[in-house]
Amino acid sequence: MSTDLILVGGGLANSLVAWRLKQRHPSLRLLVLEQGDRLGGNHTWSFYESDLKASQHAWIDPLVAHRWPHYDVRFPGLERRLPTGYRSIPSERLDSVVGAALGDAVRLNATVTDVDAAGVTLASGERLDAGAVIDGRGDRGGQHLLLGFQKFLGQEVEFAEPHGRDGPVIMDATVDQRDGYRFIYTLPFDERRMLIEDTYYSDGPVVDQAVSRNTIADYAADQGWTIERIVREEMGSLPITLAGDARRYWADAPENVARSGLAALLFHATTGYSLVEAVRFADAVAAQRSFDAATLARLSRRISFSLWRRQAYFRLLNRMLFRAATPEERWLVLRRFYGLRKGLIERFYAGRLTPFDKLRIVVGRPPVPFFRGVACLNPATAGVLR
Numbered sequence: 001m002s003t004d005l006i007l008v009g010g011g012l013a014n015s016l017v018a019w020r021l022k023q024r025h026p027s028l029r030l031l032v033l034e035q036g037d038r039l040g041g042n043h044t045w046s047f048y049e050s051d052l053k054a055s056q057h058a059w060i061d062p063l064v065a066h067r068w069p070h071y072d073v074r075f076p077g078l079e080r081r082l083p084t085g086y087r088s089i090p091s092e093r094l095d096s097v098v099g100a101a102l103g104d105a106v107r108l109n110a111t112v113t114d115v116d117a118a119g120v121t122l123a124s125g126e127r128l129d130a131g132a133v134i135d136g137r138g139d140r141g142g143q144h145l146l147l148g149f150q151k152f153l154g155q156e157v158e159f160a161e162p163h164g165r166d167g168p169v170i171m172d173a174t175v176d177q178r179d180g181y182r183f184i185y186t187l188p189f190d191e192r193r194m195l196i197e198d199t200y201y202s203d204g205p206v207v208d209q210a211v212s213r214n215t216i217a218d219y220a221a222d223q224g225w226t227i228e229r230i231v232r233e234e235m236g237s238l239p240i241t242l243a244g245d246a247r248r249y250w251a252d253a254p255e256n257v258a259r260s261g262l263a264a265l266l267f268h269a270t271t272g273y274s275l276v277e278a279v280r281f282a283d284a285v286a287a288q289r290s291f292d293a294a295t296l297a298r299l300s301r302r303i304s305f306s307l308w309r310r311q312a313y314f315r316l317l318n319r320m321l322f323r324a325a326t327p328e329e330r331w332l333v334l335r336r337f338y339g340l341r342k343g344l345i346e347r348f349y350a351g352r353l354t355p356f357d358k359l360r361i362v363v364g365r366p367p368v369p370f371f372r373g374v375a376c377l378n379p380a381t382a383g384v385l386r
Contacts, residue, residue, distance in 0.1 A: 008135045012261060034108050037109060080338060139263070149240060152200070153207050154196060157193070157228075182201075184199070269311040344361070
């Protein structure tokens with residue numbers, strides 16, 4: 001066969017898999033098919049230093065373009081700086097580093113219309129055979145998942161004068177609350193350049209682009225900043241899982257075709273962020289001794305189902321946020337969370353909560369009505385709560 005492994009989609013997850021395989025199995029014949037004109041699209045992926053192990057930091061570090069030793073959160077009645085390192089990877093860096101490493105193993109502007117265990121068919125009708133396929137073409141949604149959304153529109157801007165911030169503000173919820181839980185997210189890339197995102201934990205996925213652009217302009221003005229230039233804009237709507245059936249979700253996957261990233265439900269259930277799980281998945285694939293279709297398909301399903309089971313508690317928290325709390329009061333849930341200990345917050349984002357952590361998050365006076373919170377314990381009732 002001309003190719004050992006075809007990776008359909010050149011987003012974050014498949015790019016990391018291909019890059020990690022190139023590092024650990026340089027003789028493996030890979031082909032990444034991306035329908036866009038570069039790897040990674042137009043995104044900024046961020047994560048906490050405590051999310052990854054030292055060995056994972058070691059291989060992903062060349063992708064990190066920005067790093068800070070701390071981050072801030074702001075709520076009415078609570079402002080806090082947490083001394084946990086924060087890192088960001090822009091899609092331009094991923095495209096540059098991974099693209100250079102893979103070379104002609106990347107094929108851009110390639111749209112795949114059909115996938116099976118032995119290869120893919122392109123929109124042009126061309127057939128490409130392979131020993132195995134990993135399908136990483138994003139969130140599949142579907143009727144088997146009950147979802148909320150973290151939706152956002154962000155602008156990377158240059159100011160006329162230095163902005164004066166020395167680190168990220170992960171959540172500034174002192175802004176007016178509308179369309180669910182709303183906050184502004186800011187990443188200062190240098191003294192005059194910053195990413196500003198208008199973000200919502202909302203019931204629907206649609207981003208009102210005009211409103212978000214106006215919100216960003218108003219926020220900058222309120223901070224005393226003058227925007228001199230908008231460098232670029234990014235937009236997204238991340239799935240937040242409240243309940244579902246992972247096995248039925250997977251049922252429509254072609255036999256012996258692996259999935260990665262959002263397509264494999266490999267993301268943090270409460271944040272929608274996928275970088276940490278993408279790193280873990282890339283390591284798991286690279287640790288295999290065999291890369292045949294059946295082996296990789298079993299691996300991706302096993303990892304997906306395992307994460308789904310481990311995140312049952314996070315889905316419970318999501319149901320409390322989206323179903324027990326009224327939209328205009330969802331910020332109270334997050335304010336209470338950010339009053340907890342630093343170590344618990346770090347373990348939460350890394351997806352490694354202890355039994356005591358889980359108890360600590362829900363004990364005490366809850367910021368949601370008691371009986372609505374109790375009703376959320378049963379996933380079957382979550383979809384009908386209003």
